[in-house]
Structure formats: structure tokens, C-alpha cells
Amino acid sequence: MKAKLRSFCAAAGMGMVFFGFAHAAGEEVPPTPNGIALPKGYKDWRMIASSHRTDNQSLRVILGNGTAVTAARKGKTDPWPEGTMLAKLVWKDRMHPQWQDATVPGKLLHAEFMIRDSRKFSATGGWGFARWVGMEQKPYGDDASFAQECFGCHQAAKETDHVFTVPAEIP
């Protein structure tokens, strides 16, 4: 019995180790309450834009999957095409340590996503909303209704397909 218990504890311990490792590598991050999985490889996606909000002191970079980047660079974003995935990385801003009139990324606040699937997400403008909070990538929202909170705020961008991102000029 003791041996079995030891064996179980060792296995559980190893399991925790593996889970911890996998999570750190972005493999086992839990999905959001509306069932969206963290898009793989998003941090290696290409750049579409940046922004700085002074109402909540945050600096942002917006990346996109291939479909999104192609659309952005061709100016074909009205509407954004099916399959578009936009990732917005949001950091608390802070003063540049060597240049006091510059603001740079501080602590990561969250990574948030908009995923275009007009059928699946017809209740929220054809966009699936998802957010993972902090470096620990905790899914945002107590239940699936959190997406209504996202969509409510994005009403301000109704004229641009509910997307705030303004693709940057790139030569």
C-alpha cells in the first residue's frame, strides 16, 4: 500500500512537472470560457500595427496570422476575411530608462485575440473574442458571456468591422 502510494505521488509529481513545463512553453494554456484555444505560434506572427492608450497607460502591438497580414497589406479589411486572426499584446507602459520622453513596454497585461468566423460567432459581429491575462496566460472571463463585454466596447469601431486596429503604413 505504501509502495503504491509512493508510486502514485511520484507519478502525480511528475505530472505536475510536465504540466508546468508544458504551460510555460505555451502548450497547455487553458482555453477561454467561450471555448477558444490559444492560437499556436501567435507571438511569431507578423506585425500589423501598434498603439498607445493614455487613458489606461498601455502600449500595444498588433500581430496577425497570414490571412490577416495579407488583408492588411492589401487594404482589404472591410470586412476582414474569414480566417483572420488578430493578436494584440498589451503592456503597461513605463518611462524609457535612458530617454525620459519615451514610453516602452513594462509588465505584460494580456494578449487578446479576434478571430473571424462569421457563422460560429454571428452573435458578436462574426468575431470570436479571447484574452489570456499576464505572463501566466490565465483565460479571461468567468463564463462565455465575457465576449459580450468585449463586443460592447467594440461597438465604437462598428464602422471598421468592429476592429480598432489601424494597419500601419509599411513600405
Added chain:
Amino acid sequence: MKAKLRSFCAAAGMGMVFFGFAHAAGEEVPPTPNGIALPKGYKDWRMIASSHRTDNQSLRVILGNGTAVTAARKGKTDPWPEGTMLAKLVWKDRMHPQWQDATVPGKLLHAEFMIRDSRKFSATGGWGFARWVGMEQKPYGDDASFAQECFGCHQAAKETDHVFTVPAEIP
């Protein structure tokens, strides 16, 4: 004679068309006065950071080649390794059309680069400096001495290998 002239003009016209196309695609952008060629594919490099300067109202995204991104994500940037290439895209900032407390990229001011080659660029901290201005990608500087202007300003970042970029936290 007339036929030959027509033929020459047609060929010249086609040449101009081709040159225009090639330049627009970033193939025929002239090198900088210190002999640096525009790095190919830089706009598809991965994201390292962003920044916002309030002294000259500009918003920036910093991208890096593979060597740079690997170094940044491992925190191995003191010094940045040989072969590092950093690209900083700089836009005039402007108010977000739908969110007055947000700043987004406006007109592209320039794309500028730091290229680590300790031998070749030993006079400027082991960095080759280059900048192309505007969407037309005009090389910056009247002669090779412009790099001293860059290096002079980057003295403020001497403690961080003359690099102002602060790699952002990425999960």
C-alpha cells in the same frame, strides 16, 4: 529611324514601369551612403518591442531578424550577438479616429536599422547604422559620416550596448 526611336521609347517606358514596380516591391531601393543595403524581408521579421516618443510624437515598432529575436527572447542582449539586425519602423503618431485617448501610426517617417558586425563597424560601437526615409525609402545621409550622428545620439544607451530597444515581455 522613326521606327527605331519608337522602339527605344517603348523600351525605355517599359524600363521605367519595371523600375517603378521593382522599387515599390523593395527590390531596387538604393543603399545608404555607408554602403548598407536594405535588409530583405525586414517587414516580415518578428516583433521585439514597441515605443512611443512624446518629444517628437512618433510611434515605433522594433522587429528583429532570427538572431536578434532569439537573443531578445532569451535575454542574451548584453551584448547583442554578431549578425543581429534590428529594424525600427517609425510613424508620426495621430489620434485614433474612434478612441480619442489612443494614439495610432500615421504617416511613415522612416525605417531604420542597426546591424551588428563588430569588425566592420568598430568605429560605431560594432553597429552599422542605416535609415531609409518615408514610403519612397530614400537613403538617409549626404555621405557616410551620417552614421556618426546616429552613434552620437546612441551614446545615451551606452550601458545597453548602444541599443535603446527594451525587449518586451512575451509569454
